[in-house]
Amino acid sequence: MTKKQFLVVGLGTFGENVAKYLTEKGAQVIAVDTDEKKVQNIAPFVTQALTADATDEKFLKSLNPKDIDVGIVAIGESLEDSVLVTLHMKELGVKKIIVKCINQLHARISAKLGADRIVYPELEMAKRVAEGLISPNILEEIELSPEYNIVELIVPKKFIGKTIKQAKIRSEYNINIIAIKRKVPYLTDSGETDFKEEINIAPLADDELNDGDILVVIGKDSDVERLKKNE
Amino acid sequence: MNKKKEISDKKETEESLIELGKFYFINGKYDKAIEEFKKAIELNPRNSETYYNLGLVYEAKNNIEEARKMYEKSVEIDPNNKLAKEHLEKIVGL
Numbered sequence: 001m002t003k004k005q006f007l008v009v010g011l012g013t014f015g016e017n018v019a020k021y022l023t024e025k026g027a028q029v030i031a032v033d034t035d036e037k038k039v040q041n042i043a044p045f046v047t048q049a050l051t052a053d054a055t056d057e058k059f060l061k062s063l064n065p066k067d068i069d070v071g072i073v074a075i076g077e078s079l080e081d082s083v084l085v086t087l088h089m090k091e092l093g094v095k096k097i098i099v100k101c102i103n104q105l106h107a108r109i110s111a112k113l114g115a116d117r118i119v120y121p122e123l124e125m126a127k128r129v130a131e132g133l134i135s136p137n138i139l140e141e142i143e144l145s146p147e148y149n150i151v152e153l154i155v156p157k158k159f160i161g162k163t164i165k166q167a168k169i170r171s172e173y174n175i176n177i178i179a180i181k182r183k184v185p186y187l188t189d190s191g192e193t194d195f196k197e198e199i200n201i202a203p204l205a206d207d208e209l210n211d212g213d214i215l216v217v218i219g220k221d222s223d224v225e226r227l228k229k230n231e
Numbered sequence: 232m233n234k235k236k237e238i239s240d241k242k243e244t245e246e247s248l249i250e251l252g253k254f255y256f257i258n259g260k261y262d263k264a265i266e267e268f269k270k271a272i273e274l275n276p277r278n279s280e281t282y283y284n285l286g287l288v289y290e291a292k293n294n295i296e297e298a299r300k301m302y303e304k305s306v307e308i309d310p311n312n313k314l315a316k317e318h319l320e321k322i323v324g325l
Contacts, residue, residue, distance in 0.1 A: 154293045183290070183291045185256050185257045185259065185287075185291065186257070187253075187257065192314060193253050193256055193257065193284055193287055194287065194314060195287065195290075195291055210259055211259065211261050211262075211291075211292055212261065212291045212292045212293055214293065
């Protein structure tokens with residue numbers, strides 16, 4: 001299988017880290033910025049690092065845009081530059097375009113230009129932090145549909161010491177436990193205490209729920225709410 | 232009882248309380264472990280190891296706020312407590 005090709009334009013914190021992670025995961029990454037210093041910093045970590053102005057269509061053409069699987073526009077400072085780069089990428093045939101947006105107007109313009117995905121890190125993080133503050137028992141939440149979620153929650157006190165079957169999580173709450181994350185205490189060689197995190201995928205009905213367990217469950221929002229109330 | 236003996240007895244009791252707390256922790260009896268570590272802290276409020284262990288139990292119970300306080304205390308008393316520092320950094324998100 002040939003490696004996927006990524007083009008990252010804009011090497012602020014977001015762009016830099018996306019480029020690094022993609023390379024770590026084995027992808028071919030071209031990283032571009034107008035700031036030579038940023039380009040030099042990232043050069044050892046990516047396939048190719050270029051100091052150039054990506055709003056210049058000729059430059060983008062020189063990168064064989066049709067061979068690029070995903071273009072990531074991570075220009076934070078200038079809405080105009082971000083829009084131009086997105087437009088050129090689209091017109092030059094980059095297969096998929098992801099745009100990091102700074103505000104909702106930016107997001108709407110990018111979507112109109114044909115961006116395949118809009119990322120809005122500040123907004124997403126703000127939502128997560130706020131959700132975490134409102135319901136501290138919910139650690140993570142992935143929306144599958146408006147009704148169904150995959151949720152990570154701390155095992156309700158009522159169920160500690162019971163098996164999954166005894167807790168009747170499936171029969172009474174219509175909720176399936178996909179996995180149990182557990183911190184398992186142990187003694188180090190030097191006699192110090194610590195714990196390691198283990199994950200039990202697809203737990204059995206006879207598996208017991210322990211104090212401190214984190215349940216990864218799938219179910220309806222309303223059912224998860226009911227389950228949570230068992231504190 | 233002379234003063235020297237009193238101190239050495241106290242030390243011995245503190246150590247056994249910590250050991251008992253660790254025993255409970257290893258066996259997943261988190262609430263009992265907390266009780267023992269708290270008793271040990273009453274005897275000696277300046278032992279970094281006890282706070283680290285108490286932090287560990289709170290973290291295992293997902294009481295992250297209390298865990299953080301305990302790790303902070305542990306590192307404050309002994310800035311070289313590597314394990315406490317590691318857990319604290321992980322909690323804060325460093």
